[in-house]
Amino acid sequence: MIKCDILIIGSGIAAMQLARNLSADLHVIIITKGKWQNSNSFMAQGGVAAAVSSDDSWELHFKDTIEAGENFHNDSEVMKLVQIAPEMIKNLQNTGVRFDCYKNGNLSLGKEGAHSRNRILHCGGDATGKHIMEQFHLNLPQNVELIEGQFVYELLLDQNKNRCIGVKTRDRKGEKHIYRAGGTVLAAGGIGGLYPFTSNDHTIAGDGLALAYKAGVKITDAEFIQFHPTLLYVNGCTHGLISEAVRGEGAILVNDQGEPIMQGVHPLKDLAPRHIVAEQIFKERLAGRDVFLDISMIADFPDKFPTITDSCLKNGIDIEAGKIPVAPGSHFFMGGIKIDPHGRSSLEGLYSIGESACSGVHGANRLASNSLLEGLVYGKRLAEYLNHNRKECESAHKLSPISYQDIVIPVLPEKAVIQQKMMENAGIIREGRKLKTFIQWIESYGVLEIIKSDLDALPIQQIETIFMLISAHIIAVSSLSREESRGGHIRADFPNSRKEWESRHIINSIHGMEIGGENNESYQIEIHA
Known part of the structure; x- marks a missing residue:
């Protein structure tokens, strides 16, 4: 068993930003499924959005974000995001990131969909993510340990089953490892690999979503998926x-x-x-x-x-x-683990940032180049929170006794079959009848029972397929429940947006489904310290 203060799952921009801003006296471990470069952040071509030009303002950036996401945001969080964006750019420059400039030295600012101004900063033309991530990796603090090639397949809970105290992993040889941590952070990316066509890294397939759901964590806005x-x-x-x-x-x-x-x-x-x-x-x-x-x-x-x-x-x-x-x-998952403004989930000891999380800043459809910005902002914010709330990360908690149901895992479908069915039934255009049939197909594999079972004896490939089915089920159920079209969720049988759904958030957990209230209120998490 390996112990640390802060355990971070994932190696994208949110994870790296968090790690580099945590106090130097904290023992930090980053675990990533593949190599550290296997993240959507590393692959990001576009850039970082920030109102840094003389003809731009945070108010315009705010307006564009809200309009692109069809007024489905946590407005106060969007405001904080766009206001701090120029500071994030200066911070990157001080770190050594060199954004593209014209010959006169002025920043070269690009324009992307739904932006009213040229405000996209980029590096190496279309290699922004690579440049930023390489700089972050090069300057990782000495208190941060990076472990590659380990697949996280379970969140460990304390004896009361209301606090996350670490994770179980498998390495490339199939050997099991246990990590105990004062604070565990899911920054494991989105759900791109659930579909046959995706811009995501090949390792990204909804692992973080399934992990959290299996542990009883609340998931919100899972129906909102952006197709590039x-x-x-x-x-x-x-x-x-x-x-x-x-x-x-x-x-x-x-x-x-x-x-x-x-x-x-x-x-x-x-x-x-x-x-x-x-x-x-x-x-x-x-x-x-x-x-x-x-x-x-x-x-x-x-x-x-x-x-x-x-x-x-x-x-x-x-x-x-x-x-x-x-x-x-x-391309991008607007939904995810329901978090508060600090990055806390509904489970004590578990935090989430980046594409794994749903903070409310993207609404129903993310504004282009706001994703790297979100990772930077929430990574730094969570670091500041953990640095000033050390007691929240004390690790003197006993493990929960094993009490899983015995269950026989059926022969599971091929990953390619799941991907094709996701595209046909929960892809760009959805329809109620097809979603119902798809949900029944997923449930025919006993996914609702598998969630409660022990996965220790299963090979990684089988666990990955189970996680795909869990994530697919969450998305399909949420898509069926939202009877309107809004942003990345398009229903052929409900082609228009509906006013009554503008402030309703579908929240899923193994304990059932609930509908959140007003936008700002729906993102507030009640934490029992």
């Missing part, structure tokens, strides 16, 4: 993201007849909010038409977008031809 409109699409498969910054430079979406597909759909056309663009591409493809990103008007494309250019070349796409084949894919 433009993933490189070749021979029936997707091969990474084509950043929205490309459309910010003037590229437009066209079908195989050369017709612009966003004309007349939205006033912002190709820079409309992501769920609107993704839905339009989905409809074109459903009608049998291929969709391309016309980049012919962008001068020096390889210099501006080296990562995308390299990806296109590797997959046989001729950049000089001026068209990149694209398809939408799962």
Whole structure:
């Protein structure tokens, strides 16, 4: 058994920001499923949104965020996020991060969907995440231990079963490890791998969501999933993201007849909010038409977008031809573990930040390039909270006795089958009848009983499949319950948003479902210290 003060699950920007801001006298361990680079943060092409130009303001950034997320936010948290954004940029620069600038030394600010100003700071053209994460990794404090290649499959609870005191993991050889911690932080990313097409790293498949749910933690807003409109699409498969910054430079979406597909759909056309663009591409493809990103008007494309250019070349796409084949894919999870403004979950001793968490800053649809910003802000905020609340992380708690139900695990479906069914039933466009059938299919594998069972004896691959089914069930049930269309949740049988649902949040746990009240109130967590 290994003991530490703070245990962080995940190695993305929120996890690294937290680790580097914790007090130097705390023993901190980061555990990651793959390599430390296996995070969506490392892959982030776009950049960090912040109102740093003379013609911009936090008020405009706030307005754009609220409009993109269809007025479904914790407004006070959004306000704090956009107000502190310029400070986060200065902090990164002081850390050694060098944002792209023009020859005159001024910051090169890009524009992405639903932004009213150029406010996206980027590094290396389209390699922002890589630059920031490498700088963070290079400067990790000496009190932080990084452990790669261990899969967390259970949260440990104390004898009263109301506090998280650590985790169980399996390494690449299948050997079990136990970690005891004063505070455990889930920063394990989103749910992209639940779908066949995704911009996410191959290790991201909803593990954090399933872990928390199995331990009785509250999950909220799970129906809201953002599908990025433009993933490189070749021979029936997707091969990474084509950043929205490309459309910010003037590229437009066209079908195989050369017709612009966003004309007349939205006033912002190709820079409309992501769920609107993704839905339009989905409809074109459903009608049998291929969709391309016309980049012919962008001068020096390889210099501006080296990562995308390299990806296109590797997959046989001729950049000089001026068209990149694209398809939408799962990109970002607006829902997640329900947290308060400090990052505390509904389970004592368990915290969550980044894409694993739902803080209310993204509403029903995330504004482009607000995700890295969220990781920076909440990582630093949680560090400050833990630094000043040491007693909350005391680890003198006894383990809960094992009291799992004995259960026979059935033959489980292949991961590819789960992914395809997720896309068909809980993908870009949903419908009540299909969601009900899908939920029944998941439950036919005994997922509701498996949640209560001991997974110790199972191989990693089987646990991963179980976690996929748990996460899929949470999303499908939430999607069925929200009888409207809003942001990343589109119901064919309820095509319009409904005023009465504007302040309702669907909250799931193994103890049942509840509907939260007003937006700001729904994110407040009652902690029993």
